[in-house]
Every structure is written in structure tokens, then in C-alpha cells.
Amino acid sequence: MSKLNGILEGIQTTLEGFGYPVYYGRSFAKTNDDWNYFVFNRYYIEKSGKSYCDFNYHYQVHIIMENYVEEGFEQQVIKAIQELGLKLVASNMQFNYVTKNSTDMVVEMLTIEFTKPVKGCDV
Numbered sequence: 001m002s003k004l005n006g007i008l009e010g011i012q013t014t015l016e017g018f019g020y021p022v023y024y025g026r027s028f029a030k031t032n033d034d035w036n037y038f039v040f041n042r043y044y045i046e047k048s049g050k051s052y053c054d055f056n057y058h059y060q061v062h063i064i065m066e067n068y069v070e071e072g073f074e075q076q077v078i079k080a081i082q083e084l085g086l087k088l089v090a091s092n093m094q095f096n097y098v099t100k101n102s103t104d105m106v107v108e109m110l111t112i113e114f115t116k117p118v119k120g121c122d123v
Helices: 007-015 075-080
Strands: 022-024 037-047 055-066 094-099 106-118
Touching: 007 022, 007 037, 007 075, 022 075, 055 075, 075 094
Parallel strands: 022 037
Antiparallel strands: 037 055, 055 106, 094 106
């Protein structure tokens, strides 16, 4: 059995535990819905280590909130995802902003990247 089995389901379940809708790949939120939700996705796979069989699987978690992401909320999300065995990537986490359709409301989005290292013999 691969060490990757259940990662996506684990991320989904963990994020649902925060009480917000969770989408994979893209949002299906409508204009009149609250834009407070998560989107997560696989990002890329890279070879790692000295072996040609070792890989790092990268995942992104996007926190989307009307107005702003509550201060410290990202730390709660990071901790919960790390409990699944994923590691936080040592790179900047970027905030982006959009205006909610047909309104003056700002929506803040934060992208957090995680990785799951897997030895080729474990795939």
C-alpha cells in the first residue's frame, strides 16, 4: 500500500473540521454564498534525495475569507495539516485579494504549501 493513499481524503476531512465548506481543485461557491471556505489541490511532484525513486509530493491549501483571514487562523490550519504527516514548505505564504462579484466586499485568500516526502520503495 502506498504512503500516499488517503492523503487527499485526510486533507478534506481535516479542513471540514473547521466548519467551512471545502472544495478540491476549485471553488463552486455562488455569488450569493458566503465566501468563507477552503480549496485544496495537488501542486506538483519533484524528485528528491540521492535515489531516482524518492519524491516530494506538494499540496496547496487555500484559505478564502470575506474581508480577511482571522489572525492566527492560518496557524491552526498548519498544525492540523501537519498532524496528517505533511510538512510545511519553507517558502513564503502569499495573500491575494479579489472583490466579491457585484459587491464592494474584499475577499482575502492565503495559500499555504505542504509536502509529503516518499521514498520510492514506499510508493
